[in-house]
Amino acid sequence: MMKRKSRVLVTAAGAAAILFGGLVIEPAVHNSAHAESAADAGKKIAFSRKKGNCIACHIIAGGTSPGTIGPPLVGMQARYPDKSKLRAQIWDATKANPITMMPPFGRHKILSEKEIDQVLAFIMTL
Amino acid sequence: MRQKLLPIITALAILSGLPMASAASPEQDLKKFQNYFKKKFPKVKWEEFANGVYAVDPIGRENWEAIEEFPPYEPFIDEGEEMWNKAFANGKHYKDCFPDGPAIAAKYPRWDKAKGMVVTLPLAINNCRKANGEKPLKYKKGKINSLLAYIAFQSRGQKTHVVIPKDDPRALEAYEKGKKFYFTKRGQLNFSCANCHVQNAGNKIRSDILSPALGHTTHWPTYRSKWGTVGTLHRRFTGCNKQVRAKPFKAQGEQYRDLEYFLTYMSNGLPLNGPGARK
Amino acid sequence: MLKGKKMLALAFVSLIITGCATATTSTESKQMAAKSALSKGGSIDAAAVKQAIADAKAAQKKAASVEGEWRDVGKFIKKAEKALKKGDLDTAMKLAKKARVQSELGYKQAMEQRKSASMSLYIP
Known part of the structure; x- marks a missing residue:
């Protein structure tokens, strides 16, 4: 039911896009700018002492005095082809290792779901 | 009725039986604990563990050695000596409570069978004051640190030797509670004491090196640059709990006394070298 | 040619997203308005x-x-x-x-x- 509805929507959107060809470029640009700003917001969180503070434990390009507790955050796309697995690790690392030092950012509501998405967007650029 | 009771009894038996079967003795724990750190830091000499993070942080150590040339805790030792020698209003002295004093740091913490609790040195000091009609001192900041600094200085070179007496099961219970506390994850950040000071000892958190648990209890009270003064071990416990975003417990309450009991026992054999100086 | 197709596809998606986002925001703000009215009440x-x-x-x-x-x-x-x-x-x-x-x-x-x-x- 849902699927059929969305297919209808896509078609409708497609038709609209074709009809208003001039408008096509604008939303596309808007979208990539949006993604960029999510990563930027995520970077701020990752480097902030009160928020994510990822830098306290992980080496991150662009950050000074990183900790050595967790693995360096590099090559994340290759290490986590499945982005959702990385998100799950940020959300609750104790699932994979009950005595991990990594705080359960989602489960303990240290970060909001939106903030986790932003951190994820940032980390995936590393 | 009997049918209902049977599973309950079985469950109880399993519950009470399991920890008994798996619980190691304090002696076994001690060996495991100390060996863990010896293995983790093979280059660190045994006595060096009493120097805490400076046993594993060569850069921090240089600064520390420079600080120790003119120890910031020195005036507190002097003030403590005055306190030790000054008579209470009733004419008695600390010496009347502690005939072996002032070098008594290695006697604490100890299990007090009559009271049925772990007695720490700060607690014993206040017990003495109260018995002599004096107001108790605060347990985290203030004057108690001066007296503790004097006692610690006089006790330098004594060795940690906490005893868990076998003739009172409540002593073992207190030890086990302290041990459980040490390995329990706490607060919003979900850290146990052991996460930082066992699992990640020697690692950097931001630019700070995490100190090994072994040796944590040898050098109290400690002058911390961060505090700008001398503070007690329980003040430090409070700070640690806050850092993991847990509500701290009361200084000299049961939780921290039991914790001190376990943690000091784990450093048995290390020389006492208080008062200390730390970042 | 291929580029153009990709762009178009992106545009469809973004159009849908933007559309959806607008919809949620407006209902959310309506709910919030209702809430604060109640609070003031x-x-x-x-x-x-x-x-x-x-x-x-x-x-x-x-x-x-x-x-x-x-x-x-x-x-x-x-x-x-x-x-x-x-x-x-x-x-x-x-x-x-x-x-x-x-x-x-x-x-x-x-x-x-x-x-x-x-x-x-x-x-x-």
């Missing part, structure tokens, strides 16, 4: 806030009883009470809820750790 919401604070305190007590209270819960409750006094019901409600949720998480954590925490996990 007084009695019903103030009672709800009081209840939420009472719930938070009960949860705090329960967490403390198993040594599982988190650092900021007491602060959130105090701030919630202050906000309630000032008539800032939305803030009060938010803080009370946060205090309750954190207390519940702290309780859960403590109960779970009672079972699982052990020296041998760290030093096998």
